[in-house]
Amino acid sequence: MSSSAGTYKIDTRDSQLLAWYSELYSATNGKVSPLIGQTISDAGYDQVYSLAQKQAIHQTPAWGDVIELTDTALIVRHPTLIDVGAAGKGYAVDAICDLLNANDIHAYTIDAGGDIRTKGPLQRIGLEHPFDATKVIGAVNLTSRSICGSATNRRTWGDWHHIIDPATSLPTTNIIATWVIADTAMIADGLATALFFVEPDKLTHLADFLYVIIHSNGTVVYSKHKTIELFI
Template sequence: MSRPVPAQSTGDTWRFDAIGTAWEIVADAPLGEKTRQRVAAVIDDFDAAWSRFRADSLVGSLASAGGAVPAPPDAAAMLDAFVELSDATGGAVNPLIGASLERLGYDAGYSLTAGVPVAAPADWVRALTWHDGILALDRPATIDVGALGKGRLVDLVADVVALASPGGFVVDAGGDMAVRGAPQRIGLEHPFDARRAIGVWEVTDAALCASAVNRRAWGDGLHHVLDARTGVPVHTVAATWAVAPTAMRADAIATALFFDGGPRLAHDWGVEWVRMTTDGRVDWSPGCRADLFRREASVER
């Protein structure tokens, strides 16, 4: 995925676990108890709204019965971006992919027992609505915002940390990170060997997000990156990295790059990217400023 090498700050370091991943916040200024409480509250609120692993979350209630709930503050920003992702990838990215993940064993109980894959509803934009402060589903379905949700949460946490450490900080949520202030050299972890990197990317006042098929993987060829049109894990791309002004957009492009149309959306959004295919080939966006140790191709589709 991605790792700071090293994080270049000596102020305060805070490590904790949340939403199923390890977090590290490195700030130039001390992070007081009030700041930590605000960060915890932001994460708790996001999880209570969007976690498909919680029966008591808003999306959990929609999964069991459909209907309508008050829309979380993030609904428009995230679901509007999903429309662009879905359009760009020909429907391969879809927020109703949750049932497909559950069928393959990535469910609330982490059964990791694969059943028969199922495609996500192709008419998701009609089934799922987010207007006038209401989030609604016209049928029971499982919303999964994993294509960009962690990036959105990194942005929200970064907004809180910025108030306490205006001089600079790094928010790192399992390799998806926001950087403010001093440049950070971030290693791009090789998807087939975590001891190696395929390059280093210097990031300043931006976000870097990554996705890889070796993370959240189980069984024979099973992992969390599915093609919503089939419900089957992708098998051509092994890892992706994207740098954008916001972590949500970087996270979204890191997902889109697993599919045809991802590079074009990245171009439209002004996002730089790198990706590695399962046969070891590396390509990147024109003008990409990552320092790659092995440059074999440069492709924009």
């Protein structure tokens, strides 16, 4: 896809991931986009992790200009670097859960670097302090659901971090951390990224979810729910 246009066959599971991206893209007015790949690569987070910014940073193209999704294929009109990092790890967690469920495993906790999904007894999970990994700012009580977090202190290099605004081709600055609780990790992962760009009420039509958001000025906004306990 990054080297040539064409029609690429995709299986049902991959189609679900890209369909979720399509929903996020629409809900955030293009802020959450799998087409951010070349922009991130130019910023230095490339195939070899050079962490060296190129002189020119490519702007992120519009979805309709570059790709079209069908039930069985992704049509790529121009060579483009796809990046599914905003929901891809959650997608992988769900795939593992499906495998466990298919083998009659009835209790488990999957933790993929902070993207967590549980089944079975209640699990109490801490919310890592974005500036001190030895501390937590709160905790959630999770039963057969998923929690995913995103923060600007992860995957950082130079003046960059991994959450880049396609409109400016620059890192976001208003929010430093988000967490989302939802039924699946793919949904929670994608929404955690989307909250860097839009208010929670712009996303409520997509899924049933709870959230915690830490703004760069220290303000904390969160769902008032018994599942969530904050210590700050």
